[in-house]
Amino acid sequence: MAQQHNFEHIYKQHMHDLLRYLLSLTRRKESAEDLMQETFYRALLHLETYKGEEVKPWLFKIAYHAFIDWYRKEKKRPTVEIEEWHFTPQPSAEEQVMIQSEIDGWLSDVSALPPAKQNIVLLRDYHGFTYEEIAEMTGFTLSKVKMDLYRGRQQLKKRKEEDG
Incomplete structure (x- = not known):
């Protein structure tokens, strides 16, 4: 019990x-x-x-x-x-709507990454897990986690620059 x-x-x-x-x-x-x-x-x-x-x-x-x-x-x-998925911002807060829009855009960009990189970027940058915890969760080496995180962030940066 x-x-x-x-x-x-x-x-x-x-x-x-x-x-x-x-x-x-x-x-x-x-x-x-x-x-x-x-x-x-x-x-x-x-x-x-x-x-x-x-x-x-x-x-x-x-x-x-x-x-x-x-x-x-x-x-x-x-x-x-x-289907599109959006967080539900509080209707009266303009700042929350703008922040939510940024989060949705970022999540959309992250979803274009390969699944392994997508997972590592989400675990580190969105959920705040440490490199060691991510390595333990995914079964990857610490160096692979760091490298995939770096490459994933570079791909996101490149995509953002291309979008202007």
Whole structure:
């Protein structure tokens, strides 16, 4: 019973961050919700193998692997139109609308990166994980994480310069 209560606390504490992360990867609300459900299902199944490390990176690692599985399946399906997803800014705050517009543009640019670079850029620049945590979550070496982050940022910079 205590383990179930503890898992509910973990769910409530991390569900919003995890959903935002998955939305930024999939760009589809339904897919992100499905992947979040899959993530917590996998976490519950493997709770006994949890080594006591930080919970958030552990969940994000599970979510990333669920995303990769989903992405491979999606790649095999015929291409369908991707629905636009936007954060909902508070209607009365002009500054929030401008910031949200910038975030949406940046997320759109990030979604054009290859999935591995996209994931690393999102984990570092959007969610604020350390290089070491990203390396642990993705299974990449620390140098690969740094190099992919650098190259991803360069691609984003180049794209922004081309857009003017």
